[in-house]
Amino acid sequence: xxxxxxxxxxxxxxxxxxxxxxxxxxxxxxxxxxxxxxxxxxxxxxxxxxxxxxxxxxxxxxxxxxxxxxxxxxxxxxxxxxxxxxxxxxxxxxxxxxxxxxxxxxxxxxxxxx
Amino acid sequence: xxxxxxxxxxxxxxxxxxxxxxxxxxxxxxxxxxxxxxxxxxxxxxxxxxxxxxxxxxxxxxxxxxxxxxxxxxxxxxxxxxxxxxxxxxxxxxxxxxxxxxxxxxxxxx
Numbered sequence: 260x261x262x263x264x265x266x267x268x269x270x271x272x273x274x275x276x277x278x279x280x281x282x283x284x285x286x287x288x289x290x291x292x293x294x295x296x297x298x299x300x301x302x303x304x305x306x307x308x309x310x311x312x313x314x315x316x317x318x319x320x321x322x323x324x325x326x327x328x329x330x331x332x333x334x335x336x337x338x339x340x341x342x343x344x345x346x347x348x349x350x351x352x353x354x355x356x357x358x359x360x361x362x363x364x365x366x367x368x369x370x371x372x373x
Numbered sequence: 374x375x376x377x378x379x380x381x382x383x384x385x386x387x388x389x390x391x392x393x394x395x396x397x398x399x400x401x402x403x404x405x406x407x408x409x410x411x412x413x414x415x416x417x418x419x420x421x422x423x424x425x426x427x428x429x430x431x432x433x434x435x436x437x438x439x440x441x442x443x444x445x446x447x448x449x450x451x452x453x454x455x456x457x458x459x460x461x462x463x464x465x466x467x468x469x470x471x472x473x474x475x476x477x478x479x480x481x482x483x
Contacts, residue, residue, distance in 0.1 A: 263416075290469055302417060302460075302473040315470060350416045354469060362409075362471060364416035 261285040265351050265365035272341055272372055280336045280368045282351030290354040291334045292362070293326065295319070295347045302350065308334065341372045377461045382478045385451050393446040393477055395461030400441050405464045407471065408435065408446045410457040417460065417473070420446065456481045 264283045272278050284291050293305040306316040306326055313326065325337045334353075338345055348367040354360055378396040385391040397406065407422040421428055421435045423444075428435040434447040448455055460476040 292470065294471075294473075301475050302411070302471075304470050304472060307470050352417075352471075361407075361419035361422065362417075364418065367416050 261363065263351055263353055263363050263365035265349075265368050267368060268366065269369045270371070272370070274343060274372055275340050277337065277339050278341055278370060280338075280349050280351075280370070282334045282336070282365055283332055284334055284351065284353035285355070285363055286332070288353035288355045288363070290314075290356075291326075291328070292352040292354075293336045294350045294352065294364075296350065296367075297344075297347045305336070305349075338370075341370075343372050346370055346372045377463060377474055379459070379461055379474065379477045381475065382480065384480045384482055385448075386482050387453060388450055391448040391451045391455070391479065393448075393459050393461075393479065394443065395445070396443045397461070397463055398442045400463055401465065403465055406435065406437060406441075406444050407462045407464050408433070409460045409462060409471070409473075410455075411460070411476070412454075412457045417471075420459070422464075451479075451481050453481050453483060455479065 266281045291308040294302050296302045304317050306320045307314045323339050327335050348369050350367045351365045352362045354362045405424050408420040409417040410420050411417045421430055421433050423435045423437055436445045458476040458478050460473050462471050
């Protein structure tokens with residue numbers, strides 16, 4: 260069964276540092292997403308990406324965040340100057356076409372900012 | 374974003390059917406009803422989705438009310454592995470992002 264893979268599974272970083280979270284979506288998928296989940300809270304939408312550009316972003320996704328699909332397979336989330344409150348699980352997801360298909364999620368990257 | 378309302382938690386005995394309700398009274402004609410679940414320490418996982426008609430797959434069944442203002446996810450025979458948070462989400466054409474609510478935490482009693 261196809262799957263979305265995320266690396267690393269756990270990242271610890273010092274406050275103020277930059278981190279890059281990596282995702283490999285399913286190969287024939289066209290829509291890509293990043294979500295985050297702070298411990299004990301709900302899953303929050305960050306950004307969606309289609310046709311090599313951001314299609315929508317939430318108010319959480321400010322200038323601190325950026326996404327990139329550098330090589331046609333990887334999909335990355337960069338967080339600049341991390342803050343303590345960025346500590347969360349970050350999930351990548353992909354969808355093949357439009358709404359009438361399922362989204363596949365990765366297992367997540369647990370980011371801990373110390 | 375169209376909103377859904379689900380009970381915060383439910384319990385069910387193992388090997389019995391489970392009916393998880395969801396209200397979405399403001400659903401529009403182009404909203405699909407999706408269900409996802411999140412097992413402990415894992416990413417969300419697709420369960421099922423539908424538009425108007427009831428749907429069945431290997432994991433569950435989805436019963437959609439005739440007016441589409443509510444739906445019910447049915448797990449026909451709950452196992453301990455079904456313990457998870459279940460999310461009912463409306464997905465609209467042209468806005469394919471998933472907006473998660475707080476979901477229903479399902480506990481399975483052995």
